[in-house]
Amino acid sequence: MNPVLDIAVRHRLGEFVLAAAFTSNGRLTALFGQSGSGKTSLVNVIGGLIRPQSGRVLVDGEVLVDTARGIILPKHRRRIGYVFQEARLFPHLTVRQNLMFGHWFAPREARHSSDLDAVLDLLGIGHLLDRRPGGLSGGEKQRVAIGRALLSSPRLLLMDEPLAALDEARKAEILPYIERLRDKVGIPIVYVSHSVAEVARLATTVALVEQGRITACGPTAEILSRLDLAMRPGAPEASSLIEARVIGFDAEFGLAKLETRGGSLQVARGSLALGQHLRVRILASDVLVSLAPLTGISALNTLSGTITEIGERSGQDASTLHLRIDCSGDALTVLLTAKSVAALGLAVGNPVHAVIKSVSVETP
Known part of the structure; x- marks a missing residue:
């Protein structure tokens, strides 16, 4: 079976060399890295805006670029949708006309009469059809751009930093729509971001881009919790991603109870719904470790598990190191001082208890 994406390209842009290779079968593959790492250049190669000097680009087994065979499919024949940082809507056209602009350029055999209604329902933009872009919020403009x-x-x-130009309120507005797009539409997505929070929430696969190269690629939870990556200069803080389901509420204290493989968690209720499946994120620095169950503490959550990995003391702060704890199949990454690890005599195979404050659990 062919991977959804099979990329291996090399291209020089002045002093910068893009030499990136990865494969992915994820529904949403995030190209994650610092500004200037080459994420946008790589997306532009996939989309046909940059012609690579050498390499290949395959989508679902179809060759878009193979320089060795002389194949460079022009961008208008690649059938790739592109959403930029700015919505780039036509200001003189209504929302309906902007949306239909994309429809007009679809191959005739690929068009469906129900497309517009399905997109309006998916993105919640049916009430905007007769308005012009000047009267839309930033989040509404991006939803229209996605629809187009x-x-x-x-x-x-391809989505190149689609939330970068939005404030926090507009980001919170549009994130659920991108999740719906990921889960309900059978179109693979390549999502460019330098926001670990966005990647943790949205991505099924993460490709780390550093200085024009892919240095790691794999499932999101695995990549964001890798101990060797967490110690690199400029790397995001290690965190754990845990799949959970809402199983109840504590109305008196405004909490939701989540079921995970490793045990239950209590978190702020927010807008969570009973039965909802979600992905929670816990920063490694927000977890305490105890050799025995603790009582008389303010933290509401304790997960029991076994230490499976202890990282090296390296990087900018040699006083700390990372541990990985297996909590019945959920991998929990913890950041501790080396002194604490030594004082507790922590070693691979030790049973421990991970203590997590409710306010430290990030939910959608």
Whole structure:
């Protein structure tokens, strides 16, 4: 079976060399890295805005670029939707006309009469059809831009920092729609971001981009919790991603009870719904470790598990190191001082208790 994405390209842009290779079968593959690492250049190669000097680009087994065979498919034949940082809507056209602009450029055989209604429902923009872009919020503009890209009937959707120009309120507004797009539409997505919070929430696969190269690629939870990556200069703080389900509420204290493989968690209720499946994120520095169950403490959550890995003392702060704890199949990453590890005599195979404050658990 062919991977959804099979990329191996090399291209020089002045002093910068893009030499990136990875494969992915994820529904949403995040290209994650610092500004200037080459994420946008790589996306532009996939989309046909940059012609690589050498390499290949395959989507679902179809060759878009193979320089060794002389194949460079022009961008208008690649059937790739592109969503930029700015919505780039036509200001003189209504929302309906902007959306249909994408439909007009879809291959005739790929068009469906129900496309528009499905996109309006997916993105919640049906009430905006007769308005012009000047009267839309930033989040509404981006949803229309996503809809226009979808109506071009793409085989792949590229999203280059689509939330970068939005404030926190507008980001919170649009994130659930990107999740729906990931889960309900059978179109793979390549999502560019330098926000670990966005990647942790949205991505099924993460490719780390550093100085023009892919230094790691794999499932999101695995990549964001890797101990060797956490110690690199400029790397995001290690964290754990845990799949959970809402199983109840504590109305008196405004809490939701979550079920995970490792045990139950209590978190702020927010807008969570009973039965909802979600992914929670816990920063490694927000976890305490105890050799015995603790009582008389303010933290509401304790998960029991076994230490499976202890990282090296390295990087900018040699006083700390990371541990990985297996909590019945959920991997929990913890950041401790080397002194604490020594004082507790922690070693691989030790049973421990991980203590987590409710306010430290990040939920959608």
